[in-house]
Amino acid sequence: MKICVVGTGYVGLSLSALLSQKYHVIALDISKEKVDLINQGISPINDDELISYLNDKSLDLKATINNKEAYENADYIIVATPTNYDTEIGSFDTSNVEIVISDCIKLNPNSTIIIKSTVPLGFTDKMRRKYRKREIIFSPEFLRESKALYDNLYPSRIVVGDTTTKAIKFGEMLLACSKKSKSEKLLFNMSSKEAEAVKLFSNTFLAMRVAFFNELDSFSEINNISTEKIIDGVSSDPRIGNYYNNPSFGYGGYCLPKDTKQLLANFGEIPNNIIKAVVESNDTRKDFIVESIIKKKPKTVGVYRLIMKKGSDNYRESAVLDIVEKLLREKIEIIIYEPFIDEIKFKQIDIVSNLSDFISRSDLIVANRISSELKLVSNKVYSRDLFREN
Ligand SMILES: NC(=O)c1ccc[n+]([C@@H]2O[C@H](COP(=O)([O-])OP(=O)(O)OC[C@H]3O[C@@H](n4cnc5c(N)ncnc54)[C@H](O)[C@@H]3O)[C@@H](O)[C@H]2O)c1
CATH class of the missing domain: 3.40.50.720 (NAD(P)-binding Rossmann-like Domain)
Structure with missing residues (x-):
């Protein structure tokens, strides 16, 4: 063989x-x-x-x-x-x-x-x-x-x-x-057509779950109530489950953003609301995150890591990239800490390779996923990584 x-x-x-x-x-x-x-x-x-x-x-x-x-x-x-x-x-x-x-x-x-x-x-x-x-x-x-x-x-x-x-x-x-x-x-x-549907519907369901908990988080932040307590309460129903429910800046990575768009394209004229909403919700979430950052009036925003989640070895279609784009459009000054990038610039943005320099130059550190490296400067960090999980 x-x-x-x-x-x-x-x-x-x-x-x-x-x-x-x-x-x-x-x-x-x-x-x-x-x-x-x-x-x-x-x-x-x-x-x-x-x-x-x-x-x-x-x-x-x-x-x-x-x-x-x-x-x-x-x-x-x-x-x-x-x-x-x-x-x-x-x-x-x-x-x-x-x-x-x-x-x-x-x-x-x-x-x-x-x-x-x-x-x-x-x-x-x-x-x-x-x-x-x-x-x-x-x-x-x-x-x-x-x-x-x-x-x-x-x-x-x-x-x-x-x-x-x-x-x-x-x-x-x-x-x-x-x-x-x-x-x-x-x-x-x-059939292969059914198998193709299994793939696209599986990833769209995962994206929908991320988007759902992210919207719950946006709602809680505006109403000044605890996202953690609500998610704990909601997720203890075994039909919902206490997993894959940690808020983030949006679903990202190579597959979820593109597979949800492909499924929506395949729906074409077939009546649907949820599939369309899964795609749109991700952009709405990123706008919300950017507004929350702007409200803090930082002079320099330090973006801590471009990778999508802990342990990732790439930043393909990471949600953070869109946050960076949106902040640039708002003319906010940005610096980036990303050890995977050897260059000194990423899209004309300074890459700061030394973590201490990065921390001292940032008024606000924006982190999709927090790491122990940021423990001593947690008062400077903006993140929605509430459960310290991917
Ligand atoms: N990454 C995932 O988590 C994941 C999960 C499930 C499905 N998929 C799907 O699997 C496919 C591949 O994803 P990936 O993440 O492994 O991609 P990848 O970018 O990691 O790897 C693709 C590889 O294909 C090579 N390549 C490109 N064109 C080629 C050609 N003509 N001949 C030979 N090699 C060629 C590239 O050099 C690269 O090494 C995509 O359709 C993706 O949606 C990916």
């Missing part, structure tokens, strides 16, 4: 590590830098399990930038390339996935293509019709960044968008490489 995984980001690399415990895996990427690191057993991603699996485990994994070497004779080709939301076309830009599918068909027409990238509803059927090939299957990925391999070792569920022998086998392979009990009912087979 040879498996080719295209894209060695959070999704592709974690699947490569997972599957190469039992199968021969070739991981293909356009980045030679990433490929070289992986072949040296170094994870390009800051993820505890990935770091340890690539370094210590005996995995049957090789990375390459050579399409032919990767695709030839592969039984399964897993596509895990980016699908960013394109505001001009009002949909995901699926060109990266389409290029890969077209190459697969040319170089290895008999392979089974598994799309792990998140795609618009109906995309897989469109590809099947275009290439007259049934073995193009969507299988959603549910991992969290910074826990990418962990979430594949302990999956909440494995969804595969077909009921053919090859589709069922693929789900069983993922399960066999996981650490979950094989008796748990984790495998769900359905």
